Amino acid sequence: MPTAPLLKARDLKVSYPVRGFRKRPIEIVHGVDFEIAAGETYGVVGESGSGKTTIGRAVLGLASVSGGTVEFDGRDISHLSPGERRAMAKDIQVVFQDPYSSLNPALTVGEIIAEPLVVQGSTPKDARRRTLELLDSVGLPSDAADRLPREFSGGQRQRVAIARALAPEPRLIVCDEPVSALDLSTQSKVLDLLLDIQRRTGVAYLFVSHDLAVVRHISHRVGVVYRGEIVEQGPASRVTLAPDHPYTQRLLLAAPVADPIAQEKRRADRIRLRDEQRLREARAGAA
């Protein structure tokens, strides 16, 4: 029997506020659907500016969900209070792209990794023991705990960021371009580490990247984002490039989006709502 998904996004819309006279938020993600099972990697791939990062930020509660839902373990997490969101940090963690800016330069590596453990109530002794275990699990020596981030290479820093993300034993990690800032050989080592961690812990990844090869290497399933929509999704093994397509990062998957009729209906609804809004504005302007 299939198990319920760990994460389920349904008709997810994400908007950013805009400064200015009208102050109407601008919608960046226009109603996407995807699911991630426990222990699975779902890759989100697409060209720059397509909305990949915004999808990850919505899952993390860092971008405002303006429509639809994000469910984690059956619970809608799209509109949590700051306190509820902090409590979710135990289950959903993040690894960002830039290993140089994502680690606090004033803290030792040990303090960085131990921070979430201390917040969760671990004693300093337990946090230290667990920190050394985590360093070992990401392939760093125990003396790394007493050094500062600036003493490490980009790849090593990303290992620290991964250890920090693993500290609360999350069930999902949002990986936002985690290897894009690294050279090729370091990229493959960090990807292999992520795969190994998944095998050992059963953690799921939402893996955001513009790089098809990277996404294919790590993902079980892939969604292709274009202009804020998932235009295609399917198993990673069936992803192929479409070289004749007008935009460079456009990818062609063998499997179409699961329910094209529902998607078409949502598109029609969006157009209708937009037209109704314009009509209201025109009437208000004329009054």
Ligand SMILES: Nc1ncnc2c1ncn2[C@@H]1O[C@H](COP(=O)(O)OP(=O)(O)OP(=O)(O)O)[C@@H](O)[C@H]1O
């Ligand atoms: N905080 C923000 N406020 C307003 N607009 C934003 C904000 N963050 C991103 N955007 C806009 O949203 C769109 C999608 O950005 P997003 O970062 O999600 O794309 P992406 O596919 O991850 O691209 P990249 O690979 O270049 O990071 C872009 O047009 C971007 O300018």
